[in-house]
Amino acid sequence: MRAVVIRSPGGPEVLELRDLPDPEPAFGHVRVRVQLAGVNRADLLQRAGHYPAPPGVPADIPGLEYVGTVDAVGPGVTRFSGGERVYGIVAGGAYAERIVAHEREVVLAPADLTDEAAAAVPEAFVTALDALAVRGRLVPGERVLVHAAGSGVGTAGVQIARALGCFVIGTSRTADKLDRCRELGLDEGIVPSGHVFAAEVLARTGGVGVDVVLDLVGGAYLPETIAAAAPRARVVVVGLTAGASAEVPLGVLLRKRLEVIGTVLRSRPIEEKIEAARLLERTVGPWLARGIVKPVVDRVFPLAEAAEAHRYVASNVSFGKVLLDART
Known part of the structure; x- marks a missing residue:
């Protein structure tokens, strides 16, 4: 898979697009082919060396939210079988073509949202x-x-x-x-x-x-x-x-x-992250479906232009979400 890697702590120029092995889902986990990932201030802090990823998460691949399609399931998975369009929050690693997440952290994306709109929701x-x-x-x-x-x-x-x-x-x-x-x-x-x-x-x-x-x-x-x-x-x-x-x-x-x-979401234990996923599923999802709230997308960059996306977010001119497209 292609993934954006932090070469070493520093400015946007330390972000590199590399070819890495696909991750494999462990027991209770699914693998998602990422379509788009959100760019967050936390990613800029991680890149600069001020916000390290928690244990068990890729230390050098930023990215806290995604939309994509389940393309593999690990042993013991019961909620997904493959092919479902999903979105959610992870503690890192979303700047890549594939990620793995616990099946209970993964949420079905609303059918009436575009991929871009869905990617702007979770975080x-x-x-x-x-x-x-x-x-x-x-x-x-x-x-x-x-x-x-x-x-x-x-x-x-x-x-x-x-x-x-x-x-x-x-x-x-x-x-x-x-x-x-x-x-x-x-x-x-x-x-x-x-x-x-x-x-x-x-x-x-x-x-x-x-x-x-x-x-x-x-x-x-x-x-x-x-x-x-x-x-x-x-x-x-x-x-x-x-x-x-x-x-x-x-x-x-x-x-x-x-x-x-x-409060922060990233470093919470798995039980609290699952609670956050249920909040997305049971409250935000219905609001989105009824048009009570709507995601706001400012700009979409190709995955290979992650450095430029970071510069754009740091400029403070964006309104709403900035996204990375892993399909391009």
């Missing part, structure tokens, strides 16, 4: 739904703040919050992305001045603040996020594009009785 929508509804305990009618609203997870978060009947505020570096997010259900958009946005959030919530925050930025955004939070709010930190550390106003945290919750 973005599962991450956003898990952060908002599971970790953040979001309930209908609450006020939600989504940082980096124009990103893949951000566009999914805006739609999920809207689907749950919430008032949604988003931040982005550009007004253009916020305008496009309004088509997805965004109520209010804010372009932060530097890292300052709390006063704007309070103004647009009648001085109350927001109940749940999907924070895909971290760093210097966190103190402002805490200032913008309503009493007993839940701040769910998923991304760290603004930095991995922040000065936290502990007095405000205590006075408001806030919860700051960190």
Whole structure:
């Protein structure tokens, strides 16, 4: 098979397309012929040497989500027999023509989604739904703040919050992305001045603040996020594009009785990854089928142009998901 390999930690130029042996499915696992894979910020961090793959996962092949067709099944597999169109999340290795995954981590892709649309779903929508509804305990009618609203997870978060009947505020570096997010259900958009946005959030919530925050930025955004939070709010930190550390106003945290919750999907144990697959299957799948939410695809690159795809994502001009096509 062809696969994109990280030659050594570094910039996009360290990504190389190589011919490697096909992986073989172990007991309870299936092999998937990948059609498209999603490009995520985590892939850029892994390439740079800052986010190593967990044990048991290809250490030098990035890629956390895919759509494809089951082309081999291992011993003991009961859910698939071969030929099924599937999608899902893996802890790495999706920048390749074939991957293996536990059969319970693999989900049938909705029949009415194109391959490109399906590839844009798993990581973005599962991450956003898990952060908002599971970790953040979001309930209908609450006020939600989504940082980096124009990103893949951000566009999914805006739609999920809207689907749950919430008032949604988003931040982005550009007004253009916020305008496009309004088509997805965004109520209010804010372009932060530097890292300052709390006063704007309070103004647009009648001085109350927001109940749940999907924070895909971290760093210097966190103190402002805490200032913008309503009493007993839940701040769910998923991304760290603004930095991995922040000065936290502990007095405000205590006075408001806030919860700051960190979460990642990649390093979770298999039991929790199977739960994430069921979230994709039982909640996101029906929403997609009914048109309540929709994947947002920005651009598709050939697998051989993974380095250019990484440069494009790093430029921050993309809106929604960037994909790699393993068929070309």
